[in-house]
Amino acid sequence: MERKAVKSGIFFCLLLCTSFASSFNSLSKYCRKSMNDNSTSGIFQHPVRCDAYIQCVPRKDGPFAHEKICPSHLYFDPRLLTCNWQSCVLCEKGCKNHSKKNMPCLAAILLGSMIITTWL
Incomplete structure (x- = not known):
């Protein structure tokens, strides 16, 4: 019974991590499209949420997306x-x-x- 619970926990963690990585990757692509080449950083509308925005910060390996949620x-x-x-x-x-x-x-x-x- 314990082995089954551990396997379920590991599967859930992998599913959650995969979902987060996919979301992060798409937001970074959104930053890449939204930022000008000369931008030091930028704040942009969230592509699908009204109550959130994306803060894009340039990095050597491409823009980094911070998802921010409004109160x-x-x-x-x-x-x-x-x-x-x-x-x-x-x-x-x-x-x-x-x-x-x-x-x-x-x-x-x-x-x-x-x-x-x-x-x-």
């Missing part, structure tokens, strides 16, 4: 390059969004662990 109830705002209230962001990835164009909006700008709000 709860916030989406990444590509205009401000930061997380913002969902109602202020037009997300084109099929996420539920209540954004209205040309409407004043209270933006939440994240600075470290502080959230500063301002009217847009």
